[in-house]
Amino acid sequence: MNRKLIALFIALVMATAVLLLACEAQHEHPAAAETPAITKAIAVMHPTEGHTAHGTVVFTATPEGIKVVAHIEGLTPGRHGFHVHEYGDCSAADATSAGGHFNPSDAPHAGPEAAQRHTGDLGNIVADENGVAHLEWTDKMMSFSGPHSIIGRGLIVHVEEDDLTTQPTGNAGARVACGVIGVARP
Ligand code: CU
């Protein structure tokens, strides 16, 4: 047998091995392709230490974007900064464990309608004289998959108003409620 034939034989054996391994890998994880896309998510908001704010925020995938429906009670009347934060970790008494605003594209802080903004920038939620706030907003930047996915991230309501300008926080002050965005039953 000459060298060329031997080389050809080795290449053939290796190609077959790679093909077999690829088939094996596919058979080991048949569920991966069948996992349905996430269409709905929810964050249950709990008050931080010394505060009473609580509620639920539901996120639903629509053709126009992620629809956010927030209902928060136990707030002081007025505007309160409202953002998705980097970490789904509300373990600290003041919720600083949730990190800063969720910002996968390294953009400046801004309002929800700005072209350049943190993905987590939801602006403000406005509480009435009874401390009850309701917000509905369809967001074009947030997603349930890929780099802008908000699944597993933190959601924060602040004590002060987000001025939509001050970097990188909007000067919204301490955190009064924290929740984790999790997959919801569709
Ligand atoms: Cu925030």
Ligand code: ZN
């Ligand atoms: Zn921000």
